[in-house]
Amino acid sequence: MSAHEAVEGLKRLGLSSYEAQVFVALQRVGTGTASDVSRASDVPRSQVYGAADTLAERGLVEVVEGSPKRYRPVSLDTARRQLRERIDREEERAFDHLAALQGEDAEDAEDGVATVQGRHALDDRIAALVDSATDRVMLVAWAADHLSTAIEEALRERATAGVTAVVVTESEALADRLADSAVQVVVAPSNPSDGVTGRTLLVDDATVLLSVLSEADDPDDPTETGLWTAHSDIGHILAQFIHAGMMYGVESERGWADSETSFDF
Known part of the structure; x- marks a missing residue:
């Protein structure tokens, strides 16, 4: 230096x-x-x-x-x-x-579509969104390192509380990590998204987060960028499309597995 x-x-x-x-x-x-x-x-x-x-x-x-x-x-x-x-x-x-300066309603004032940059920031946002689920949460996380400790703990807590929680992944290691929890795991034999290695989160009916990885700067340490929205008009619209696409993907991937298994989602 x-x-x-x-x-x-x-x-x-x-x-x-x-x-x-x-x-x-x-x-x-x-x-x-x-x-x-x-x-x-x-x-x-x-x-x-x-x-x-x-x-x-x-x-x-x-x-x-x-x-x-x-x-x-x-x-x-x-x-x-x-x-x-x-x-x-x-x-x-x-x-x-x-x-001391933050208003009591600061968290409730979040609306519109927000962009989040960086793996750690996205981990924190996903964990917070999962923690807010009252009905259902589905997370597509293809790699084991896509599930931080905070996200895993939030999923476990919500599933224990009776919220339907589903994780779609191609990582057997991730399935093993969640095997002792109430979180439902779908292990897909391959990523059906044609190379997209980011994450997709759906919480209840109006909260959506989508992220993508970029290896342009450093292939060994890709950056992750995401956008999310909650309780907005676009959130409701995206939630319907993403929910339908997720369930279609889950059912397609489950064709090779136990067709008797069902997900209440």
Whole structure:
């Protein structure tokens, strides 16, 4: 990693440009005066003092008193811990303020069609939508890693509560994971969606989520993008089409299996 990349990374962790440059320069010189740090960086000597003192307040730099004053960095393990603790504090403070600002009806105000980007964000949204089911929920999740722990727990809880829960997958491992639950699993011998590897969720009669995977950026770590809608006119329309398509697919795939098995969906 170049010095520039190190500086940019430290800036993303909350340091100012001068602070980041001073800290990186101190990794080179070890212990040095403001003049030493200035020569090892692009920071003017007059600006080194303030940046180094701020770093000292943050526990990232030690000040060696003398004439002239010298500075030395703490160990990288200590710096990592200090920065992580600071980020954790700022995160907690920010979200406490956000929670205080959030209206009681904020969740109920969700309408229209929303886009969600990223596997983790979609996992959280799917789990929340499953948790809201009062009648039925069907999830198409072809791969085992499409079912996060939070989604699995939500499906198990809803199924135990009497909600009809069906998972369609081609993963035997996923079926084994849910074998001890009230969730009904349909194991399809192949993905009938012609290469579409995203997820489809239907909750009750008006909540729909659709996602697709894109390997354009990194085939080994594809990104997932989804859209969802709940209790909207388009949600009602999509729900009818998706429900019909899902059930047709389930019945078609079950042609090779036990035709006596039925799903109350």
